[in-house]
Amino acid sequence: MDYTKELDKLRQQIDKIDEQILYLLNERAKLAREVGEVKKKYDLPIYVPSREQKIFERLEKINKRIGEIFPTEFIKPVFREIISACRSTEENLKVAYLGPRATFTHQASIEHFGQAVEHIPVQTIKDVFEEIVKEKADYGVVPVENTIEGIVNYTLDLLVDYPLKITGEVILEISLHLMGINPNKNEIVRVYSHRHALAECRDWLMKNLPDAQLIEVESTAKAAEMAKDDYESAAVASEAAADIYGLHIIERKIDRHTHNYTRFLIIGKDIPPPSGNDKTTFVFSLKNEVGALYKTLEPLYKHGINMTKIESRPSKKEAWDYIFFTDIEGHISEEKVKNALNELQKKSPFFKILGSYPKAH
Numbered sequence: 001m002d003y004t005k006e007l008d009k010l011r012q013q014i015d016k017i018d019e020q021i022l023y024l025l026n027e028r029a030k031l032a033r034e035v036g037e038v039k040k041k042y043d044l045p046i047y048v049p050s051r052e053q054k055i056f057e058r059l060e061k062i063n064k065r066i067g068e069i070f071p072t073e074f075i076k077p078v079f080r081e082i083i084s085a086c087r088s089t090e091e092n093l094k095v096a097y098l099g100p101r102a103t104f105t106h107q108a109s110i111e112h113f114g115q116a117v118e119h120i121p122v123q124t125i126k127d128v129f130e131e132i133v134k135e136k137a138d139y140g141v142v143p144v145e146n147t148i149e150g151i152v153n154y155t156l157d158l159l160v161d162y163p164l165k166i167t168g169e170v171i172l173e174i175s176l177h178l179m180g181i182n183p184n185k186n187e188i189v190r191v192y193s194h195r196h197a198l199a200e201c202r203d204w205l206m207k208n209l210p211d212a213q214l215i216e217v218e219s220t221a222k223a224a225e226m227a228k229d230d231y232e233s234a235a236v237a238s239e240a241a242a243d244i245y246g247l248h249i250i251e252r253k254i255d256r257h258t259h260n261y262t263r264f265l266i267i268g269k270d271i272p273p274p275s276g277n278d279k280t281t282f283v284f285s286l287k288n289e290v291g292a293l294y295k296t297l298e299p300l301y302k303h304g305i306n307m308t309k310i311e312s313r314p315s316k317k318e319a320w321d322y323i324f325f326t327d328i329e330g331h332i333s334e335e336k337v338k339n340a341l342n343e344l345q346k347k348s349p350f351f352k353i354l355g356s357y358p359k360a361h
């Protein structure tokens with residue numbers, strides 16, 4: 001059967017459409033560049049996450065209406081890269097993240113900003129904050145909580161201490177794999193990984209590699225790097241790390257929980273404008289009196305604001321003194337949010353807005 005003619009005809013049509021898409025991409029980049037000129041004239045920020053979010057939502061809606069032959073779940077990844085590339089014609093954004101390359105934080109950064117920014121790996125969460133303060137980076141990406149291991153306390157502490165704001169969030173599903181240069185599991189003597197990742201995979205490791213030595217290193221990506229030259233070593237890390245360091249995946253998804261998610265925060269200098277689907281994060285302390293928590297939170301109830309999370313941490317200023325990290329629905333520019341937080345602030349010895357930003361998609 002001669003199928004070449006049939007295929008050629010269809011492929012010619014695809015080529016034509018690709019060309020049209022390419023012309024349109026160039027038209028789009030030209031317009032984005034013009035937007036960039038206007039923004040520079042009026043000293044406005046180049047990166048506007050609320051606008052990007054609205055673009056994704058609008059296109060997903062249209063795609064569903066027109067029959068979604070192109071799967072809707074890929075609208076965001078495709079347009080994220082289109083927008084990222086268009087944005088890069090306006091300005092070269094610099095984004096610091098907790099490195100090295102191929103960590104889950106790196107993945108979160110790519111998921112949020114796309115490929116067309118300068119991703120800068122740094123060694124510690126504090127370095128991410130420092131890079132922004134020293135104006136070596138425009139934004140930063142740090143982990144804040146994991147569904148299994150809980151809160152990354154250090155990130156919360158730094159948010160209190162630094163004059164920076166949360167400008168966005170990313171939630172990633174984490175899949176941990178066993179990888180190495182030796183595909184034979186029985187010859188593995190050492191397993192490297194981050195403390196959290198080893199904890200998440202403990203059940204599988206105990207059962208399948210009971211004699212292997214488990215060695216903690218600073219990141220899953222570092223673990224993959226350590227395993228890349230040693231036949232007797234393996235690492236527990238991400239698929240991206242296996243790709244970068246050229247390792248075989250010996251066993252997929254060895255974390256015991258199928259729902260393993262990590263939330264990352266995007267940090268920057270300013271609060272982004274509202275997207276219509278935002279949350280506000282703030283931190284406050286209490287007076288030492290009966291019913292203090294109830295009384296302090298009362299303005300939220302009074303103004304009809306939904307509190308979605310509250311988390312206490314030692315204030316580190318005095319023994320048994322606590323501060324409360326709180327998430328509410330809405331953007332700080334909304335009248336009712338502003339009024340409620342003004343009232344709440346008056347009742348708290350310590351109060352700080354940590355950010356108002358679009359909720360993770």
Ligand SMILES: O=C(O)C(=O)C[C@]1(C(=O)O)C=C[C@@H](O)C=C1
Pocket residue numbers: 032035036046047048049051052055082083084086087090
């Ligand atoms: O609309 C803007 O403000 C733009 O700069 C254009 C654009 C885009 O490519 O659509 C690029 C960057 C912004 O973060 C938002 C959107």
